Structures are given as C-alpha cells and as structure tokens.
Amino acid sequence: MTLLEKAKLAKHAATQMVxxxxxxxxxxxxxxxxALTSNIARILEANKKDVEAAKQAGVTNALIDRLSLSEGRIRDMAEGLRQVVELGDPVGKELEAWERPxxxxxxxxxxxxxxxxMIYEARPNVTVDATGLCLKAGNAVLLRGSSSALHSNQILVQILREALATTKVSKEAVQLLEEGTREEVNKMLKMNDYLDVLIPRGGAGLIRSVVDxxxxxVLETGAGNCHVYVDxxxxxDMARDIVVNAKTHRPAVCNAAETLLVHEAWAEKHLSDLLRALKEKGVELRGCERTRELAKDIDIVxxxxxxxxxxxxxxxxxxAVVDSVDSAIEHINRYSTKHSESIVTESKENARNFQKRVDSAAVYHNASTRFTDGFEFGFGAEIGISTQKLHARGPMGLEALTSSKYVIYGTGQIR
Amino acid sequence: MTLLEKAKLAKHAATQMVxxxxxxxxxxxxxxxxALTSNIARILEANKKDVEAAKQAGVTNALIDRLSLSEGRIRDMAEGLRQVVELGDPVGKELEAWERPxxxxxxxxxxxxxxxxMIYEARPNVTVDATGLCLKAGNAVLLRGSSSALHSNQILVQILREALATTKVSKEAVQLLEEGTREEVNKMLKMNDYLDVLIPRGGAGLIRSVVDxxxxxVLETGAGNCHVYVDxxxxxDMARDIVVNAKTHRPAVCNAAETLLVHEAWAEKHLSDLLRALKEKGVELRGCERTRELAKDIDIVxxxxxxxxxxxxxxxxxxAVVDSVDSAIEHINRYSTKHSESIVTESKENARNFQKRVDSAAVYHNASTRFTDGFEFGFGAEIGISTQKLHARGPMGLEALTSSKYVIYGTGQIR
Known part of the structure; x- marks a missing residue:
C-alpha cells in the first residue's frame, strides 16, 4: 500500500474515532x-533480525541497546499501555460555555x-507508547520509525492491529510506513490534507530536519541544553546536591544539565568544592577564563x-562565572534550547526575577532540572517534552494530543 | 537596518516586556x-502616495478601497487600540498549581x-490592529505588510514608535520590514531563532505560501469554505433565513457560506422556494444534477x-442534494476548510451527530455561520480566525498570542 493510501485510511478511521x-x-x-504479552516469542524473533543486521553494520553499542527488545522490555510496553488506561480521557470535556445576548x-x-x-529513531517501544497515547486521545496515528527497526516495528504494529480488530477501534487507526526511504519521510512532511501534526522523536538532527x-x-520536542545557576x-550543600544530580543522575536524557553558571561572589568561596564534587563523579569540565582562575587546583579544559x-x-x-543574576538570565536566554533551567538561591527576589525572565518551558527554584518529566509532574506517560511555545510547552501528556472546537446552539439566529 | 538587526532588536525588547x-x-x-488622532494629516499624506501609485498601476477598485485611509478610518484604528485597553490581560495568570509528594x-x-x-496584504489598519493586540499580550511584533502600502505603513509605525518612546514599552518592540522584496519574506519565514510564530493575514495564496x-x-488563518446543511x-422559514444570511449578509468575508447542502426529502418540498430567495438576493447558483432536477424552474449552472x-x-x-446527515458530514469533512458549518434541523440527535463529527472550528445548530467572529463571540478584537487545530482554533483573541511556562518551587529536591 502507498503512503497516500495509508494516510487516507488513517484519516477515515480518525473521523470515526470521535x-x-x-x-x-x-x-x-x-x-x-x-496481545503483546501473548506474542513475546514472535516479537523477539523479528527483533533479532534487526539487531543482527545492526551488529553486522557495525553500529555503536548504544544503538544496539536502544534497538534490542527482551521479554522484560515487551512486558514494560504492555504495562505502559495499561497505565494509559488509567489516565483520564481529555476528549469531550466542556472547557468553557457562555450565552450571548x-x-x-x-x-x-x-x-x-x-x-x-510520528517520526522517530531506533527504539521500537516508541511504536507502542505513541500508539497508546494517540488512540486514548481519540487520534489515528501514522508511524514512521527507523529502517533499522523495521522488522520489530512491523511485528509490533501487526500485533496491535490484530488486537484492534477485536475492538471498537478500527485497526486502520494505526498505520506503519515501511518503505524506509528518505523520500517517504519528505512526502509525509508535506501531507497537510491528511496529517494534523507531526511529532519527531529522536536526536537534534532529526528534529531540526523535520522542523525545517x-x-x-510540528510539535518540537526534546533538545535540552539545560542550565543550573548558583546565585x-x-x-x-544544596547547590552541590542539585548540580551533581542535574548533571550526573542520568546524563543522556534531555532534562540533564549541560552548563553551570555561578555568581562570582559565591564562586570565590565555593567553586572549587563544587567542581571537585563533579570531578569525583567523572565529569569533564570546560570552563571560562574566570572559572579556571578561581579553581586553579582543578583540571578544566x-x-x-x-x-x-x-x-x-x-x-x-x-x-561560566557571571557577575549577576541578570547576566545569568541573558546567558541562558541566548544559549538555551528553552527546556529546563534552575536557580539555586536564598533570595526570593532573585528567584522570581529569574523565573519570570528566563524563557524556558520549566524554570526551577532550588530543585534539579531532572524533574521535567511527565511522571515527575504527575501527568503519567508523555509523548515528548515540547520546547516550542505554541500549543504545548513542557511535558506533553494526553491533552497535548487534543484540540478544541466551538459547538454552538441556536434557535434561528442570524446577523 | 537589515531584517536580522530588526529581529534582534525585537527579540531583545520582548525579553524586557515580560x-x-x-x-x-x-x-x-x-x-x-x-498619537494616531494627532497625526491624521501626516498619515493621509503618506497614504495618498500609495493610493496614487496603485491607481497608476491600474489595480482593482476593491484593492484601492482596502488601501485607502480616511479621517474616519484613522479614528477607527485609534478606537480599536482603546478597545484593546479594555480587554483583560492574559499574562501572568496562574492556570494550574499543584504540589507533588x-x-x-x-x-x-x-x-x-x-x-x-505578521505577514499581511494591503489594509494598513492591520499594522495598527496587530500591533495593539501583540503588545497587550506582552509580545514584540515584526510587521511585513504589502509593498503597495509601504508609505502608509511607514508613517503609521513611525507614529506608533514615537508614542512608545514616551512609555515603558520599548519602541523596538514594533519593527516594520521595508525592503518589499520576496527575498525578505523568504528570510523571515526561516527566522526560528528570532520569531516564535508567524501569522499570515490575507488571501488563500498568501497563507498557503507561508504554510508551505x-x-x-504558523498560525493558519482565514480561508472559509463554509457550509449550511438543511436537514x-x-x-x-428558519432554513431560508439562515441560508440567505450566511450567504448574502457579507459575502466577501471568511465566515460567509459557500456551499448549501439539502436533505433530499426536504428538497423535494422546499428547495425551489429556498433557491428562489437566494436568486432574489442576486446569488448565482451552481447545483448538482439532483438540485437541477428538483428546481427545474430556477436557473442553475x-x-x-x-x-x-x-x-x-x-x-x-x-x-448539493444529499441523502442523509451522514452524507452531509462526509461532504463537509472532504471539502471544507474547517472554518464554520451549520446544520438546520429540528432533530436534536442529528444536530449532535453533526456537531460531533464535523471537523471544523465552529459547528452551529440552527444559526448562521456569520457569528464566527471575535466580537460576536464576545472576545473583542481578534488577530484572525484559526482554521488549524494546534494552539488555537476559531477566533483568536489575546490568549492565542500567549504561551505558558512551568514555574516550579523547590526546597532542594533532587532525584
């Protein structure tokens, strides 16, 4: 089936899902x-083909890990779907109502x-997670995963569609693109008549290419050049705990901190201790000139x-060492990807100024940036973390997958 | 000054406006x-240059009318700004708040x-209206009007900026692009580092080109292929009043109806009368085969x-004559621009079905489509009517010109 045929089927299914x-x-x-837990062997068999092909192609171990499924990972995907059942259904809620004269x-x-x-990279679990969230919010979904995960995605989508065939949700609401070509993605990016939104999930390069x-x-997700500013x-002690946590708790995720900014007066007293704590966790440091002067005892590139x-x-x-909270705000607004930033301070005034003027999705006072996450916010599973300002900002749960419409009741009114 | 320099000034002004x-x-x-009402003569003088150049270029009378300012129109623009003062300020409102364990x-x-x-066509009043709404919602604005209105826009922006220089709002928050080239617009469309959103206002061609x-x-506005379905x-009588109003009250605006759908059983009894009423208002009719059979006495292309x-x-x-409310829904979802549609019926069940399944910004039961408008909804001035489903749908007031952010208060929390 062609991309266009699949898109038409998805659109038709969406009109029924309302x-x-x-x-x-x-x-x-x-x-x-x-269906996932009943078909673990089938899934593992298909996944093995992808993993072996990836190994032969000599990709990194990190990529092999992202691609690999295990019985535990498949059970986690199934559990993820059961958790989506527990989430409240946003659709049909009356948001506002009023009467005109x-x-x-x-x-x-x-x-x-x-x-x-959905356009995403190697992780096959996105296929299941995204499908669960999209369907719960009443949407159809057109999935375009990495060609390196094609066998895994094909078996997963086949199993999901077989399961849907026994329910009131049309199996056509879940469509997988299987061509694996660049051209297929390019066509998808322009399908305004069939797609209401695109959500890219993956590295900065993928997201940039989709946005451009x-x-x-597009709902732009993910890239996180996050900052902690120590005022x-x-x-x-609090500064050390927050900085070390934000940097080292899980460095490969988008809400991990990448840049540390320190007020010069604080830096004169405590910077060496703080940087030493990072060094002890194995962190390589890259400092401005002032940082290297104030922490001469520490190895800083x-x-x-x-x-x-x-x-x-x-x-x-x-x-970087900065001379004021205003300089910290300017630095962040210049370099940040508008994801998550934190100020550590005992000054409420500086905290409020920072939180008002820093233009990012989540701005913390005295807490680690690592909390920007659907589960940590209490939303449950998320489809991504929006770093743009239209439609949805920060962790996107089910509401971000909905729109609104005006339903208007008259008795023959004309103008 | 270059486009980039203006964009940088606007971005800097925006960070102060929060x-x-x-x-x-x-x-x-x-x-x-x-300032506008104190400078009427200056404005009219500049506008005269644009109008004369347009006349010499032999453009349509409709375009000359859109381009032309008068003392009354300038006073209306000033009055528009005063009305925006009366609108509630959406910025700073706490939308949600909760505490985690x-x-x-x-x-x-x-x-x-x-x-x-803002990218717009000949009407110079958009320069003032858009600036007022953008500033009230705390935004800076980069204006790109039609080159045919350049003299008018230049004097208007100069006067607005002179006025701002006496206030707490930086005059750099209002920037006019003056190059008038296609290249200038193309650059603007790609300025992701400086612009948070683009709003095109004008004909379908302009909007399509910006979206593509x-x-x-982009916040897509405007195009309205609106339908009335008579069940x-x-x-x-109600059907006739609504159809005639939706079509003829002001045919040149986006919420005017373009297609009439009629249930076959109703059509057999009443279609000729309805079409005659439209003919009497000077409406040219283009009918499906069934329409032409059922209203043989009426001239239908x-x-x-x-x-x-x-x-x-x-x-x-x-x-078009259709055989059921379902056929009407399918026709609309296939051809509509998702702006406004109406069903005229005494059946609540059919009305609810239509309102649920028609995928448009405003779906009416027993009322004219002409009510989709910021003032008619009670919002006051609007920046446009969104026909897309992300961020804002329907008439866009001040809230559509805002985003949200998460402001989070901790006491040293880490993960």
Missing part, C-alpha cells in the same frame, strides 16, 4: 497490551487532533563559544 | 491611540509568546468538482 467512548478506547488499549449558547469542547504523524522541511505543523546566596550551546548528553559540563 | 504591568501596557496603547510546588503560568511575525515555506511555526426536519472546494467570497453558491 464518537468512541472512553470505555471503548480503554478496551482497545487492554486488548493491545494482552442574542441567545446563542457557545461551548468550547475538547476534541481529538485527528491524525498524528515540514509544512504540516550569590545559595546554600553550598578552556571552554569555546561552541560549548555554551552544546547538549553533551554525557559526563561533560560547561562552567 | 516584566511590564498591565497598566504600563495600557498606557502605551493609549499613547499610540492619541516530594514537596515540589508546580505552577503553570500564562506568558507572552515572544516575537510575533515557513520553518517558524429533513428543518423549519422552512451545473456544478463541477471544483465548485465544492471553492471559496467564492461573492454572490455565488454551490448547492
């Missing part, structure tokens, strides 16, 4: 979860977005301009 | 309104979008496939 009840959608999610009653109602295009080339609206009045805008996703951190 | 109070923004709006207090706060790029070529997120049980997707913006209407 009438489904929450119960009907939940039954579909549970059927999919059961002419008697028209206007209501604003939450509705599904329609058809969501799509005419379909003049910060408590040394000179930072280049490029360091300030780099998302290392690794045990590396850039460090 | 700290403004409502009162400071309102004072700026009032200063701009006063670890003691983190998470709040979601409404914030300005940042820098808004921009990498900056089997519709009251004949055979409709082509193209008619179903045409936004005439004129005294022309396409007419």
């Amino acid at each position: 009438t489904l009840t929450t119960e009907e959608k939940n039954q579909a999610l549970l059927a999919m979860a059961d 002419n008697g028209l009653r206007i209501t604003k109602v939450r509705v599904p977005l329609g058809v969501i295009g 080339n799509a005419s379909v609206p 003049e009045s910060a408590k040394p 000179p930072a280049t301009e490029e360091d300030w805008s780099t998302e290392y996703l690794d045990y590396t951190m850039a460090v | 700290t403004l109070t409502t009162e400071e923004k309102n004072q700026a709006l009032l200063a701009m309104a006063d 670890n003691g983190l207090r998470i709040t979601k706060v409404r914030v300005p979008l940042g820098v808004i790029g 070529n921009a990498s900056v997120p 089997e049980s519709a009251k004949p 055979p409709a082509t496939e193209e008619d179903w997707s045409t936004e005439y913006l004129d005294y022309t209407m396409a007419v």
Whole structure:
C-alpha cells in the first residue's frame, strides 16, 4: 500500500474515532497490551533480525541497546499501555460555555487532533507508547520509525492491529510506513490534507530536519541544553546536591544539565568544592577564563563559544562565572534550547526575577532540572517534552494530543 | 537596518516586556491611540502616495478601497487600540498549581509568546490592529505588510514608535520590514531563532505560501469554505433565513457560506422556494444534477468538482442534494476548510451527530455561520480566525498570542 493510501485510511478511521467512548478506547488499549504479552516469542524473533543486521553494520553499542527488545522490555510496553488506561480521557470535556445576548449558547469542547504523524529513531517501544497515547486521545496515528527497526516495528504494529480488530477501534487507526526511504519521510512532511501534526522523536538532527522541511505543523520536542545557576546566596550543600544530580543522575536524557553558571561572589568561596564534587563523579569540565582562575587546583579544559550551546548528553559540563543574576538570565536566554533551567538561591527576589525572565518551558527554584518529566509532574506517560511555545510547552501528556472546537446552539439566529 | 538587526532588536525588547504591568501596557496603547488622532494629516499624506501609485498601476477598485485611509478610518484604528485597553490581560495568570509528594510546588503560568511575525496584504489598519493586540499580550511584533502600502505603513509605525518612546514599552518592540522584496519574506519565514510564530493575514495564496515555506511555526488563518446543511426536519422559514444570511449578509468575508447542502426529502418540498430567495438576493447558483432536477424552474449552472472546494467570497453558491446527515458530514469533512458549518434541523440527535463529527472550528445548530467572529463571540478584537487545530482554533483573541511556562518551587529536591 502507498503512503497516500495509508494516510487516507488513517484519516477515515480518525473521523470515526470521535464518537468512541472512553470505555471503548480503554478496551482497545487492554486488548493491545494482552496481545503483546501473548506474542513475546514472535516479537523477539523479528527483533533479532534487526539487531543482527545492526551488529553486522557495525553500529555503536548504544544503538544496539536502544534497538534490542527482551521479554522484560515487551512486558514494560504492555504495562505502559495499561497505565494509559488509567489516565483520564481529555476528549469531550466542556472547557468553557457562555450565552450571548442574542441567545446563542457557545461551548468550547475538547476534541481529538485527528491524525498524528510520528517520526522517530531506533527504539521500537516508541511504536507502542505513541500508539497508546494517540488512540486514548481519540487520534489515528501514522508511524514512521527507523529502517533499522523495521522488522520489530512491523511485528509490533501487526500485533496491535490484530488486537484492534477485536475492538471498537478500527485497526486502520494505526498505520506503519515501511518503505524506509528518505523520500517517504519528505512526502509525509508535506501531507497537510491528511496529517494534523507531526511529532519527531529522536536526536537534534532529526528534529531540526523535520522542523525545517515540514509544512504540516510540528510539535518540537526534546533538545535540552539545560542550565543550573548558583546565585550569590545559595546554600553550598544544596547547590552541590542539585548540580551533581542535574548533571550526573542520568546524563543522556534531555532534562540533564549541560552548563553551570555561578555568581562570582559565591564562586570565590565555593567553586572549587563544587567542581571537585563533579570531578569525583567523572565529569569533564570546560570552563571560562574566570572559572579556571578561581579553581586553579582543578583540571578544566578552556571552554569555546561552541560549548555554551552544546547538549553533551554525557559526563561533560560547561562552567561560566557571571557577575549577576541578570547576566545569568541573558546567558541562558541566548544559549538555551528553552527546556529546563534552575536557580539555586536564598533570595526570593532573585528567584522570581529569574523565573519570570528566563524563557524556558520549566524554570526551577532550588530543585534539579531532572524533574521535567511527565511522571515527575504527575501527568503519567508523555509523548515528548515540547520546547516550542505554541500549543504545548513542557511535558506533553494526553491533552497535548487534543484540540478544541466551538459547538454552538441556536434557535434561528442570524446577523 | 537589515531584517536580522530588526529581529534582534525585537527579540531583545520582548525579553524586557515580560516584566511590564498591565497598566504600563495600557498606557502605551493609549499613547499610540492619541498619537494616531494627532497625526491624521501626516498619515493621509503618506497614504495618498500609495493610493496614487496603485491607481497608476491600474489595480482593482476593491484593492484601492482596502488601501485607502480616511479621517474616519484613522479614528477607527485609534478606537480599536482603546478597545484593546479594555480587554483583560492574559499574562501572568496562574492556570494550574499543584504540589507533588516530594514537596515540589508546580505552577503553570500564562506568558507572552515572544516575537510575533505578521505577514499581511494591503489594509494598513492591520499594522495598527496587530500591533495593539501583540503588545497587550506582552509580545514584540515584526510587521511585513504589502509593498503597495509601504508609505502608509511607514508613517503609521513611525507614529506608533514615537508614542512608545514616551512609555515603558520599548519602541523596538514594533519593527516594520521595508525592503518589499520576496527575498525578505523568504528570510523571515526561516527566522526560528528570532520569531516564535508567524501569522499570515490575507488571501488563500498568501497563507498557503507561508504554510508551505515557513520553518517558524504558523498560525493558519482565514480561508472559509463554509457550509449550511438543511436537514429533513428543518423549519422552512428558519432554513431560508439562515441560508440567505450566511450567504448574502457579507459575502466577501471568511465566515460567509459557500456551499448549501439539502436533505433530499426536504428538497423535494422546499428547495425551489429556498433557491428562489437566494436568486432574489442576486446569488448565482451552481447545483448538482439532483438540485437541477428538483428546481427545474430556477436557473442553475451545473456544478463541477471544483465548485465544492471553492471559496467564492461573492454572490455565488454551490448547492448539493444529499441523502442523509451522514452524507452531509462526509461532504463537509472532504471539502471544507474547517472554518464554520451549520446544520438546520429540528432533530436534536442529528444536530449532535453533526456537531460531533464535523471537523471544523465552529459547528452551529440552527444559526448562521456569520457569528464566527471575535466580537460576536464576545472576545473583542481578534488577530484572525484559526482554521488549524494546534494552539488555537476559531477566533483568536489575546490568549492565542500567549504561551505558558512551568514555574516550579523547590526546597532542594533532587532525584
């Protein structure tokens, strides 16, 4: 089947899904979860083909790990679907309602977005996670995973569709693109008549390419050049705990900190201790001139301009000494990817100024940036973390996968 | 000054505007309104140059009318700014707040979008209207009007900036692009580092071109191929009043109806009367085969496939007879631009089915489509009517010009 045929089937399925009840959608999610755990052997067999091909192609161990499924990982995917059942259904909620002097009653109602295009990289679990969230919010989904995971994605989608065939959700609501060509993605980016939104999930290069080339609206996710700023009045122990946690708790994720900014007065007293704590965790430091002067006893690589805008996703951190909270704000607004930033300070005034003027999705006072996450916020599973300012910002749960419409009740009103 | 320099100034101004109070923004709006009414002669003089050049270029009278300013129109623009003062300030509002088990207090706060790029056609009043709404929501604005209105836009922006210089809002928050080249627009469409959103205002061609070529997120506005569906049980008088109003009250605007769908059982009894009423208002009819059979006494041009997707913006209407409310829904979801649609019926069940399944921004039961409008909804001035499903749908007031961010209060929490 061609991309266009699949897109048409998805769009048609989406128009039927607006009438489904929450119960009907939940039954579909549970059927999919059961089908995954009943078919572990089939899934592992298909996954083995992808993993072996990747090994022969000599890709990195990290990529092999992302690609590999195990019985435990498959059970986790099924469990993820069961957790989505527990989430409240956003669709159908009346958001606002009012009556006009002419008697028209206007209501604003939450509705599904329609058809969501997912473009993602090697992890096959995205196939299942994204499908669960999209369906629960009443949407159809067009999936385009990495060609390196094609066998895994094919078997997963086949199993999900077999399960849907026994439910009120049409199996055509889940479509997998299988061509694996660059051209296929390029066509998908321009399908404004069939796709309501594109969500890219993966590295900065993938996301940039989708944003630059799509005419379909994009929800930009992920890239996190996050900062921690240690202010003049910060408590040394709290600053150390937050910085070390934000950098080293899980360096490869988007809410990990990449740059440390320190007020000069605090730095004079405590910078060496703080940097030593990072060094002990194995962090390579890249510092500005002032940082290297104030912590002469510590091995610090000179930072280049490029360091300030780099998302290392690794045990590396850039460090700059600044002369005020305003300088910290300016540095962040210049280099940040607008994901998550934190100020450590005992000054409420400086904290409020920082939180107001830093232009990022999540701005913390005295806490680690690592909390920007759907589960940590209490939303449950997320489809990604939006770093743009339209539609949704920060962790995107089910609501981000919906739109609204005005439903208006009249008795013959004309103008 | 280059486009890039102007964009940088606007971005810098935007970072300062987040700290403004409502009162400071309102004072700026009032200063701009006063400046317009104090400079009527200067404005008219500049406008005369544009109008004369347009006349010499032999453009249509409709275009000359859109381009022309008068003392009355300038006073209307000033009055528009004063009305924006009366609108509530969306910025700073705490939308949600909750505490996590670890003691983190998470709040979601409404914030300005940042820098808004407006791309529009001949009407110089958009320069003032858009500036007023953008500033009130705490944003800077980069304006790119038609080159045919350049003298008018230059004097208007000069006057607005002179007025801002006496207030707390930086005059750099309002920037006009003056090069007038296609290249200038193309560059603007790709300025993701400086622009948070683009809003095109104008004809379908302009909007399509912006959507297709921009990498900056776009708020799609305007195009309205709106439908009225007259169901089997519709009251004949109500149906006639609504259809005639939706088509002829103001045919050139986006919420005017373009296609009439009629249930076959109703059509057999009442179609001729309804079409005669349209004819009496000077409407040219383009009908399907069934329409022409059922209203043999009336002059109806055979409709082509193209008619179903045409936004005439004129005294022309396409007419189709359908066999059920489901067929009407399918026709609309296939051809509509997702703006406004109405069902006329005495059946609540059919009305609810139609309102649930028709995928448009505003779906009416027993009322004219002409009510989709910021003032008619009670919002006040609007920046446009969104026909997309991300971020904002339907009439866009001040809230559509804002985003949100998470402001999070901790006491040293780490993961």
